[in-house]
Amino acid sequence: MIELVKFPKDFTWGVATSSYQIEGAVNEDGRTPSIWDTFSKTEGKTYQGHTGDVACDHYHRYKEDVQIMKEIGVKAYRFSIAWPRIFPEEGKYNPKGMDFYKRLVDELLKREIIPVATIYHWDLPQWAYEKNGGWLNRESVKWYVEYASKLFEELGDVIPLWITHNEPWCSSILSYGIGEHAPGHKDWREALIAAHHILLSHGEAVKVFRDMNLKGAQIGITLNLTPAYPASEKEEDKLAVQYADGFANRWFLDPIFKGNYPEDMMELYSKIIGEFDFIREGDLETISVPIDFLGVNYYTRSIVKYNEDSMLKAENVPGPGKKTEMGWEISPESLYDLLKRLDREYTKLPMYITENGVAFKDEVTEDGRVHDYERIEYIKEHLKAIARFIEEGGNLKGYFVWSLLDNFEWAHGYSKRFGIVYVDYETQKRILKDSAFWYKGVIEKGVIE
Numbered sequence: 001m002i003e004l005v006k007f008p009k010d011f012t013w014g015v016a017t018s019s020y021q022i023e024g025a026v027n028e029d030g031r032t033p034s035i036w037d038t039f040s041k042t043e044g045k046t047y048q049g050h051t052g053d054v055a056c057d058h059y060h061r062y063k064e065d066v067q068i069m070k071e072i073g074v075k076a077y078r079f080s081i082a083w084p085r086i087f088p089e090e091g092k093y094n095p096k097g098m099d100f101y102k103r104l105v106d107e108l109l110k111r112e113i114i115p116v117a118t119i120y121h122w123d124l125p126q127w128a129y130e131k132n133g134g135w136l137n138r139e140s141v142k143w144y145v146e147y148a149s150k151l152f153e154e155l156g157d158v159i160p161l162w163i164t165h166n167e168p169w170c171s172s173i174l175s176y177g178i179g180e181h182a183p184g185h186k187d188w189r190e191a192l193i194a195a196h197h198i199l200l201s202h203g204e205a206v207k208v209f210r211d212m213n214l215k216g217a218q219i220g221i222t223l224n225l226t227p228a229y230p231a232s233e234k235e236e237d238k239l240a241v242q243y244a245d246g247f248a249n250r251w252f253l254d255p256i257f258k259g260n261y262p263e264d265m266m267e268l269y270s271k272i273i274g275e276f277d278f279i280r281e282g283d284l285e286t287i288s289v290p291i292d293f294l295g296v297n298y299y300t301r302s303i304v305k306y307n308e309d310s311m312l313k314a315e316n317v318p319g320p321g322k323k324t325e326m327g328w329e330i331s332p333e334s335l336y337d338l339l340k341r342l343d344r345e346y347t348k349l350p351m352y353i354t355e356n357g358v359a360f361k362d363e364v365t366e367d368g369r370v371h372d373y374e375r376i377e378y379i380k381e382h383l384k385a386i387a388r389f390i391e392e393g394g395n396l397k398g399y400f401v402w403s404l405l406d407n408f409e410w411a412h413g414y415s416k417r418f419g420i421v422y423v424d425y426e427t428q429k430r431i432l433k434d435s436a437f438w439y440k441g442v443i444e445k446g447v448i449e
C-alpha cells in the first residue's frame, strides 16, 4: 500500500538561491566588490580559485530563470539582495543596483510567484570590511540598518517576506572563527563579536521595519541549525552534546527567543575570549525584539563524543547514514527532532524550512537529462519528516529547496551541485533535472507517495 503524505493546501512550496552564488555581473551597474569577491580571488581560498564573477549569469538571465520557476510551479522564490549593488560605497545609494531587484520582483509577480528576500547572505561590501573589519566594527549595525531601510522603502510594498540574515553562525563563526569563509579570520573573540553585531543589526532592522508599518509584510531571520546526538550513552558524551548544541544552535536561538546568551557557553567562551565587553546595556533587548517567523536551514545532524582537549569538549564522529557529496550524513529523522525541539523549547511562531537540499555527483546522460534519483529520495524523506511535524500540529508553513540552480558553492566553487536545475557553466544552458519534474508533481498534487 503506497503511503500518501499530504500537505496543507496553502503550503508555501519554494526554491532558494543567493546573490553572490548565482548573479555574476560583479562590476555591472555600479556594483563594487564584496568580501567574497576579495576572498575568492585570494590564492587557495576556493576550489581551483573559482569565483562568483560569472556564476550562473543570473543578473542577465533572470527572466529565463523565473520562467523555469513557473514551469516547475513554485509558489515562492527566496533570493538574496547584494548589498554592494545597493550601497557600493558608504552612504552612497545606487538606484541602478536596486533596479535589478525591481525587475526581478516584477517578473516574479507577473507569474504570481511570492518574492522572499534575504537582506544579507554573506556578500558584505568590501568598503565595510575595510572599516575596522566589517562586522567587528559596531558601526556595521548602522551601515546595515541604512541598507535594510532603503530596501524596505523601495521594495517593502512588493516583497511580503523579509529575512534579515542568512545563517549568522556562518557569517560569524565560520568566517571570523574557523576561517573557511570570507573574510577568513581565525579568532574566536572576533567570531563572537561579529555574531553579536550581526544579531544586533537584525534587531535594529526589525525595529525600523515595524516603524514603517509595511502592510502585509513579515520579517524573520534564518538560522542554520544542526541537532547534536551523543556517540554513546556515556555521561561525558551527553556533556559533549550540550556544548556542541550550544556552539551550533543555542548561541543564536537563545538571544533571539529568550533575550540572553546561554550561560554555559558564556562560561566556556569566557575562558578563551576574556570579557564580553562588546555587549552593551540594552543589546539583548534589541536582539530579542519579536519577529514574525523563523527560517530554518537544515542539512544534517552531528554526532559527538567527549574530547577533553577540544575547546568545546566535543569532537564529531561520522554517522552511520549515507553521506552526500559534502560528506554530510543524510538524517531526515533529525529534522523532525529539530522541529519538535524548536516548538517545545523556543517558539510557536510560524516556521519555514528556508533551505534543505543535497549535493550529489550529477551528470547529463545520453538522453540529455539528469537522473538525480538520490536527490529526489533526499527531498522526499525530508518532506515526510516535515509532514509528520505538521500533522502533529507543528506550525511549519513552507519549504524552500536549496537550490533552484547549481551555483557557486562558496569554498567548494562550482564543484558541488545542489540545484534541481543543472547549469552547464560553459554554455550557461539550464537543464531541469528529474528532481525538478518530481518537485513539480509534488507541488501540483500537494502529496508525496
Ligand SMILES: OC[C@@H]1[C@@H](O)[C@H](O)[C@@H](O)c2[nH]c(CCc3ccccc3)c[n+]21
Residues within 6 Å of the ligand: 018, 021, 166, 167, 170, 224, 297, 299, 355, 402, 408, 409, 410, 418
Ligand atoms: O552548502 C549548501 C548551502 C549554501 O550554498 C548556502 O548558501 C548556505 O545558506 C548554506 N548553509 C548550509 C548549512 C550550513 C553550512 C554552510 C556552509 C558550509 C557548511 C555548513 C548549507 N548551505
